[in-house]
Amino acid sequence: MFFWQILLNSLVIGTQVLLLAVPLYLVYSVSKIYHLGLGATAAATAYALYFGLTNDWPLGLSIGLAVIVALAVAGISYWLLEPFARQKNSLYGLLTSFALGLGLEALLAIMFGTDGKFLIRQVLPTFQWGDLYITQPGAWTIIVGVALTVLAVALVQKTPWGRTLRSVAENSFVASSLRINSSLVRLVVLMGASLLAGFVGIMTSLNTALTPQIGFNLVLMAFVALLVGGVSSLKGTVMAAYIVSLVPELLVGLSSGFWDMSANWKMLLVFIIATILLIWRPNGLLTKAQRAVD
Amino acid sequence: MPRLMAKKYYGQEIQKVTDYYLSEINQRAAALGKKFEVIYEDGKCTGNDSVSAFHKLVDVDGIKFILGGSCSSETLGIAPLTKDSNKVLVISALSSNPVINGLSPFTYSFSYSDDTSGKIIAKQMSAYKKVAIISEQNDFNIGIKKVWEDALKQYPGAQVVANEIFPKGASDFRVILEKVKKAQPEAIFLNPNPGVTAQNLIKQLAEIKDWTNYKLYSHYSYLAEDTLKVAPTVVEGMIIIDAPKLTDPGFLSLKQQIEATKGTVADLGDYYTASTMDVMNVVTSLITELGENPQAVRDALATRTFQGYIGSIHFGNNNFPDIAAAVYKVINGKPELQP
Numbered sequence: 001m002f003f004w005q006i007l008l009n010s011l012v013i014g015t016q017v018l019l020l021a022v023p024l025y026l027v028y029s030v031s032k033i034y035h036l037g038l039g040a041t042a043a044a045t046a047y048a049l050y051f052g053l054t055n056d057w058p059l060g061l062s063i064g065l066a067v068i069v070a071l072a073v074a075g076i077s078y079w080l081l082e083p084f085a086r087q088k089n090s091l092y093g094l095l096t097s098f099a100l101g102l103g104l105e106a107l108l109a110i111m112f113g114t115d116g117k118f119l120i121r122q123v124l125p126t127f128q129w130g131d132l133y134i135t136q137p138g139a140w141t142i143i144v145g146v147a148l149t150v151l152a153v154a155l156v157q158k159t160p161w162g163r164t165l166r167s168v169a170e171n172s173f174v175a176s177s178l179r180i181n182s183s184l185v186r187l188v189v190l191m192g193a194s195l196l197a198g199f200v201g202i203m204t205s206l207n208t209a210l211t212p213q214i215g216f217n218l219v220l221m222a223f224v225a226l227l228v229g230g231v232s233s234l235k236g237t238v239m240a241a242y243i244v245s246l247v248p249e250l251l252v253g254l255s256s257g258f259w260d261m262s263a264n265w266k267m268l269l270v271f272i273i274a275t276i277l278l279i280w281r282p283n284g285l286l287t288k289a290q291r292a293v294d
Numbered sequence: 295m296p297r298l299m300a301k302k303y304y305g306q307e308i309q310k311v312t313d314y315y316l317s318e319i320n321q322r323a324a325a326l327g328k329k330f331e332v333i334y335e336d337g338k339c340t341g342n343d344s345v346s347a348f349h350k351l352v353d354v355d356g357i358k359f360i361l362g363g364s365c366s367s368e369t370l371g372i373a374p375l376t377k378d379s380n381k382v383l384v385i386s387a388l389s390s391n392p393v394i395n396g397l398s399p400f401t402y403s404f405s406y407s408d409d410t411s412g413k414i415i416a417k418q419m420s421a422y423k424k425v426a427i428i429s430e431q432n433d434f435n436i437g438i439k440k441v442w443e444d445a446l447k448q449y450p451g452a453q454v455v456a457n458e459i460f461p462k463g464a465s466d467f468r469v470i471l472e473k474v475k476k477a478q479p480e481a482i483f484l485n486p487n488p489g490v491t492a493q494n495l496i497k498q499l500a501e502i503k504d505w506t507n508y509k510l511y512s513h514y515s516y517l518a519e520d521t522l523k524v525a526p527t528v529v530e531g532m533i534i535i536d537a538p539k540l541t542d543p544g545f546l547s548l549k550q551q552i553e554a555t556k557g558t559v560a561d562l563g564d565y566y567t568a569s570t571m572d573v574m575n576v577v578t579s580l581i582t583e584l585g586e587n588p589q590a591v592r593d594a595l596a597t598r599t600f601q602g603y604i605g606s607i608h609f610g611n612n613n614f615p616d617i618a619a620a621v622y623k624v625i626n627g628k629p630e631l632q633p
Binding site for chain 2: 002005006009010013113114115116117118121122123124126128131133135207208209211213214249252253256260262263264266267
């Protein structure tokens with residue numbers, strides 16, 4: 001029973017990482033930019049909801065404000081990153097996205113303070129099965145997270161919209177010659193990615209507490225998952241998101257005696273696992289090695 | 295012209311107290327033609343950031359008196375920088391890590407030392423055979439953890455069955471709580487920083503509904519009633535070790551005025567609200583008397599006895615004042631002083 005409880009708790013964290021890894025993958029696909037600012041987007045969206053709720057706005061209006069903030073951050077991200085996407089300048093894109101994230105976090109700290117906030121102050125309601133339990137926000141994170149991920153995979157691989165996205169990912173110049181508006185595709189993807197990030201920001205805050213840095217560790221893990229999973233494979237990213245988050249959680253949770261590991265080991269374990277996987281499968285977990293072109 | 299270095303964690307509450315009390319100090323100082331000014335720098339409760347803030351204050355602004363750090367990590371970071379110099383005096387209102395004692399002749403703290411509270415918690419928990427501790431990774435919590443572990447060695451009947459540490463500012467404790475639950479301790483020492491981390495820890499402890507056969511122990515982090523309200527059933531009966539309750543009506547009225555005008559200082563609590571004002575009072579009085587001379591102010595601080603809101607303040611050969619600890623028990627959601 002102990003193992004299953006640890007697994008259940010770890011699954012919530014794994015799904016949080018997954019929900020940031022998927023948008024990170026989508027943005028990278030169409031722009032070749034690692035949009036690390038998505039972590040701060042998650043935090044900004046959650047703070048918007050917090051602002052509405054603490055000012056006694058109705059829940060619907062508070063959620064509306066959160067959606068507006070997520071889309072506004074998407075708009076700012078598009079404005080900042082689009083020139084680098086067009087120039088295929090991934091490094092400057094990454095740096096700009098990272099700076100945007102730091103700036104947003106600093107702005108949130110100035111506006112709301114650095115001390116944590118609760119979206120729900122009371123003890124969280126739980127679902128109970130015998131000795132096993134899970135918080136309701138945790139359960140919804142898993143259910144909605146898995147559903148959204150399946151939807152994203154289906155959209156990308158099985159629909160005309162997915163083909164459009166993949167054509168832009170493959171070669172945006174050729175896509176343009178087929179009258180596909182690559183910039184519009186990137187804008188739409190950024191908006192979807194910000195909404196997904198916002199969702200995970202809110203669910204993580206509900207399950208724990210809200211701080212300006214809440215998205216930072218998650219986006220770092222999601223970034224590792226994207227690299228380990230293979231930047232061109234959504235299924236690989238999904239698998240890697242669970243591997244890099246579940247394995248350290250399980251190792252820490254199940255360790256004991258001489259091998260006992262504290263929670264401080266988690267990030268070290270993440271990078272050890274990532275290193276092993278990257279050495280074993282340098283192109284990604286599910287990506288076939290490509291023949292080198294002379 | 296003393297300037298304060300503080301901010302994050304309790305820094306925002308310290309700022310409320312300082313802003314309010316500075317006007318009182320300046321009203322008295324105006325009669326002597328003086329005016330004190332406070333400038334804030336954020337040490338972010340880390341050694342690195344506090345050293346940067348220290349250099350900015352001392353090397354750029356030419357500051358001679360620093361009221362800080364606002365947590366042990368900050369004070370431990372900057373204390374070595376004052377050791378071989380008589381140009382800067384550092385006085386903290388909150389730092390309690392016992393390592394501060396003897397670290398530098400120019401670094402003092404008006405807090406009680408965790409040496410006292412850690413030992414009392416260990417003694418209280420020695421009544422149990424299986425005990426556990428959950429600590430946050432920062433200098434305050436690791437300092438008191440070490441004292442607790444050393445003190446517990448004197449009681450061979452008490453065995454530490456779980457000793458968990460989580461990263462500073464972490465917010466998801468469910469996995470480590472399950473580990474501690476599996477070890478079946480009879481008593482648990484909760485050792486996080488005050489504020490949301492402390493609240494989150496008991497909140498997540500309360501989620502585990504089939505685990506109730508343990509006794510909780512802690513320190514200052516769980517003294518605020520706001521924190522206890524988060525999970526009232528779990529904290530009922532918790533034993534908290536902290537400084538003696540402050541009953542000075544003058545102080546209690548002043549604290550009420552601060553909270554009415556500046557907002558809550560619940561996480562700072564009575565003792566540290568009082569010690570923040572006492573540090574300001576003592577330092578500005580000594581500067582008024584002795585001039586902006588860190589050596590002279592330091593010598594007076596080390597040898598004289600002062601009366602403050604926290605009681606009689608005397609350092610002797612130590613860097614902490616001689617403040618006793620008291621035992622509180624949470625009854626009906628409130629920490630009640632025990633005889």
